[in-house]
Amino acid sequence: MVKLMVIVVILAGVGLFFLKGPDGKPFLTVDDFAVELPDSPASMLPQQLQPEEPDTVTKIYKWKDEDGVWQFSNSPQDKEGSELIEFSAQTNIIQSYSPPPLTTVPPTKREASGGEVSTSDSIPGVMTVSPEQAAEMMKTVKNLQSTVDQRKADLDALSGVND
Numbered sequence: 001m002v003k004l005m006v007i008v009v010i011l012a013g014v015g016l017f018f019l020k021g022p023d024g025k026p027f028l029t030v031d032d033f034a035v036e037l038p039d040s041p042a043s044m045l046p047q048q049l050q051p052e053e054p055d056t057v058t059k060i061y062k063w064k065d066e067d068g069v070w071q072f073s074n075s076p077q078d079k080e081g082s083e084l085i086e087f088s089a090q091t092n093i094i095q096s097y098s099p100p101p102l103t104t105v106p107p108t109k110r111e112a113s114g115g116e117v118s119t120s121d122s123i124p125g126v127m128t129v130s131p132e133q134a135a136e137m138m139k140t141v142k143n144l145q146s147t148v149d150q151r152k153a154d155l156d157a158l159s160g161v162n163d
Helices: 002-015 131-159
Strands: 057-064 070-073 083-088
Touching: none
Parallel strands: none
Antiparallel strands: 057 070, 057 083
């Protein structure tokens, strides 16, 4: 009995998409469930908190009062020595970093000869060191290897392994 009730409820809900109303259109459409999203998160803010237009200029007036303390206002003052300061909305804007476009890696010998290519061979890579740094690193590794070989030879000579 419960299964029958569930099926009836489901059919009633789905049926609203197929049954037509007096205007000849279905009672429900998928568009009825569409949510309109804002263009940007800033457009969801109240009007007072909306960001300023990028080309606006804020005018601030500053002057010293009788006690020698600096006063600031956004309305002009008829005080002697008052000074107008204009701030552009672009003052604190920094250009974002745009990375250079990725270059493709030239085909390996195996790819050029038509050999089978593994997935790791076909992924373009980006070197994190310059060729000069790579050469310096290889030189360091070779020096380290010769030091390790020399120490092994010294230990072998002390222990009498080669005797």
